[in-house]
Amino acid sequence: MKRVGLRAAAPAILAAVALTATACSSASSSGSASSSSSSSASAGPIIIGVPVPLSGEYASAGVDILHGAQLAASNINAAGGVLGRKIEVVGQDDACLASTGSQAAQKLISQGIVAAAGGYCSTAAFPELEAFHRAGIPYVMDASTNPELTEQGFAQAFRTIGRDDEQGPIAASYITGYLHATRVAVGNDNSTYAKGLAVATIAALQKDGATVVFNNALTPGQSDYTSFLTKVAQSKPQVFYYTGYYPEFGLLLKQAKQLGLKFTMMGGDANNDPTLLKTAGTAANGAMMTTAPLAQFLSSATAYVSAYTAKYGTGPGPYSSYEYDAVGVVAQAIKDAGSTTPSKITAALKTISYNGITGDFHFDGVGDRQPVNYIVIIVQNDQFAAFKKFDNTTSQWVNVNS
Amino acid sequence: MSAFLQYVVNGLTSGAFLALVALGYTMIYGVIRLINFAHGDVLMVGSFIGYEVAVTLVAQHWPVAVIVLLALLAGMAFTGGLGMVIERVAYQPLLNASRLAILISALGVSLALEQGVELIFGAGYSAYPNILPTAGFTFAGARASYVQVGMFGLSLLLMGGLYLFVNRTMAGTAMRALAMDRDAAALMGINVPRTILLTFMLGSVLAGASGVMQGMYYTEINFFMGFLLGLRAFTAAVLGGIGNIPGAMVAGLLIGLIGSFSDGYISSEWSDAIIFAVLIAVLVFKPTGLFGERVAERV
Numbered sequence: 163m164k165r166v167g168l169r170a171a172a173p174a175i176l177a178a179v180a181l182t183a184t185a186c187s188s189a190s191s192s193g194s195a196s197s198s199s200s201s202s203a204s205a206g207p208i209i210i211g212v213p214v215p216l217s218g219e220y221a222s223a224g225v226d227i228l229h230g231a232q233l234a235a236s237n238i239n240a241a242g243g244v245l246g247r248k249i250e251v252v253g254q255d256d257a258c259l260a261s262t263g264s265q266a267a268q269k270l271i272s273q274g275i276v277a278a279a280g281g282y283c284s285t286a287a288f289p290e291l292e293a294f295h296r297a298g299i300p301y302v303m304d305a306s307t308n309p310e311l312t313e314q315g316f317a318q319a320f321r322t323i324g325r326d327d328e329q330g331p332i333a334a335s336y337i338t339g340y341l342h343a344t345r346v347a348v349g350n351d352n353s354t355y356a357k358g359l360a361v362a363t364i365a366a367l368q369k370d371g372a373t374v375v376f377n378n379a380l381t382p383g384q385s386d387y388t389s390f391l392t393k394v395a396q397s398k399p400q401v402f403y404y405t406g407y408y409p410e411f412g413l414l415l416k417q418a419k420q421l422g423l424k425f426t427m428m429g430g431d432a433n434n435d436p437t438l439l440k441t442a443g444t445a446a447n448g449a450m451m452t453t454a455p456l457a458q459f460l461s462s463a464t465a466y467v468s469a470y471t472a473k474y475g476t477g478p479g480p481y482s483s484y485e486y487d488a489v490g491v492v493a494q495a496i497k498d499a500g501s502t503t504p505s506k507i508t509a510a511l512k513t514i515s516y517n518g519i520t521g522d523f524h525f526d527g528v529g530d531r532q533p534v535n536y537i538v539i540i541v542q543n544d545q546f547a548a549f550k551k552f553d554n555t556t557s558q559w560v561n562v563n564s
Numbered sequence: 565m566s567a568f569l570q571y572v573v574n575g576l577t578s579g580a581f582l583a584l585v586a587l588g589y590t591m592i593y594g595v596i597r598l599i600n601f602a603h604g605d606v607l608m609v610g611s612f613i614g615y616e617v618a619v620t621l622v623a624q625h626w627p628v629a630v631i632v633l634l635a636l637l638a639g640m641a642f643t644g645g646l647g648m649v650i651e652r653v654a655y656q657p658l659l660n661a662s663r664l665a666i667l668i669s670a671l672g673v674s675l676a677l678e679q680g681v682e683l684i685f686g687a688g689y690s691a692y693p694n695i696l697p698t699a700g701f702t703f704a705g706a707r708a709s710y711v712q713v714g715m716f717g718l719s720l721l722l723m724g725g726l727y728l729f730v731n732r733t734m735a736g737t738a739m740r741a742l743a744m745d746r747d748a749a750a751l752m753g754i755n756v757p758r759t760i761l762l763t764f765m766l767g768s769v770l771a772g773a774s775g776v777m778q779g780m781y782y783t784e785i786n787f788f789m790g791f792l793l794g795l796r797a798f799t800a801a802v803l804g805g806i807g808n809i810p811g812a813m814v815a816g817l818l819i820g821l822i823g824s825f826s827d828g829y830i831s832s833e834w835s836d837a838i839i840f841a842v843l844i845a846v847l848v849f850k851p852t853g854l855f856g857e858r859v860a861e862r863v
Contacts, residue, residue, distance in 0.1 A: 352833060378831055378832065378833070379831070379832065379833045380832040380833070381832050381833055381835060381836060383788075383792060384792070384835075385578075385778060385782040385784065385789070386574065386577070386578040386782065386823075386824075387827075387832070388570075388574040388577075388824075389570075389571050389574045389575070389823075389824040389825075389827035389828045389832075390827050390828075390832045392567055392570045392571060392574065392828055393567075393827065393828045393832075396567055409689050409784060409786075412691075412783075412784060413782060413783075413784055416694075416698075416782075416783065419698055420698045420700065420707075420709050420712075421570075421707050422700070422702070422707050437688065437689050437691060437784075440691035440694075440783070441689070441691040441783050441784045442694075442783075443693075443694025443783070444694065445694075445698065
């Protein structure tokens, strides 16, 4: 994984360096444009900064996100740009590290960006957000799900992805409202993320009137969970919701089938990985997961997926569609504001209503995406398939692409 | 009651895999007084060899029984060879050096194997093709799959074979003699280096078999799998009285059962804590293990 990541990163780093070089040459012109007069249509491009990991373990995810931003910019420019000017995205490596993230944000700010759209790891997103906040530049995050990011009260914080603590209530709503289960078992793997999701889910389940009959953690990294599952089965649940990661969930699915257990198996959004399908084989069929919708599950993103695949030769990855919308929503905000002044863009983002490829959304008081866009996917014929989403107008669970 | 029986079935299955690994620890300790910390990683390498064979043959639509057999044989053959190479390269030159030197060497081999496999196969998980049927039967409320029974039977068969080899053959007798006293054995005309090599080969073959069987059964493998398995098996070897072959077999099953019961009656989070608490308790209160070291400690 590391090896592939580094290999994939090499061209990306070159690309980033090249982009930075071009951006530097144009930074002075755009800087003077914004300071002199924002209403006059200057010839220079409007620059949007994209801090993402372009080196290290998560480089391939960062490259996907940068590609999404570039595709968004080229589509906006093909349609005439914004305020008569072109949009330009500038990638900057944050290496998924707090220290590098801080530097990346500073570099982008010094290049005269009017807004930032990007980010991957929450770890790096914290210092980036802090730096953008101090510079008064809005930051629309596409993949960082840590609830604390927007809870700090920075006016410049926005995100196009859901947050970890929104997933629990969605899972509970599906379990009680669609599966009509009253006895639910919840398992986690003791990681911060999985524990947090388990706590949020249990609280929501109890509010929805279900009984949590089992709540315990397993030790990740083992091969045999048959006794753990036997213990779960003793509590006679109708649904078992596992909030940990895919290596263990794959084994749980396989071993539950082998033990002949009949309750419904559900997982959180860390289980949306093809490895799970290989591990569990046919035993994965019928298993469900709550997740932010991948681009390929959304009819509104079909054109994006084919354009991305045609241009870059690979699938769009899990987050690039959220980055596409992040750049799109910034461009829309610049149009609405009629200005490239960061504070005016921030104000426009606060009141914006945007039709993105990942769905229609606006931002709430702290900058989080509303409505929440988690969906339920299911494994069918050894493949992940979109399944149900919550329809806010009818308060019903309906098919995702209906 | 049915849950209890289910925990027994689950525990015996994982215990049988552990026992095969524990045997390697105990045999190698018997002949050269070395805790072979690379043993778990030898298992991991065997598992990856079996994975390669299984993936290749499944792609060519070979019959399942043939795939299982060939993967098992390939895994065992490769680890057998690997065990001998490790002994020659990393342990043989240090046999007369201090204990610490050879222990460090074992840790080095362990890391080299882990990192090597990580470089070749990546840090992520690999999954054996799901070719074994999950069908099974229910007995008194507990469920066992036919594959599970087969794996357990095969483990017992391998252990039985080893027991006969050690007790009924000339080479096995040489191994036992070596375990009692290396110098006296040499004086009796036993080829000491060759017998040590044979011991490493046998121990590694069993680890390889366990690795492929676990891969087939659980499907999910990665470069780090040998670490925890190795520690658990080492605990079993100590519990059985290190150097004691039947002791390692029984203790392997026992550790499997302890793990299963603590998963079931206490919590999965605590299983490793409990298993390693057993290790500490044995070392403190009965250092010779439950069944005692069969070979008298040399003075």
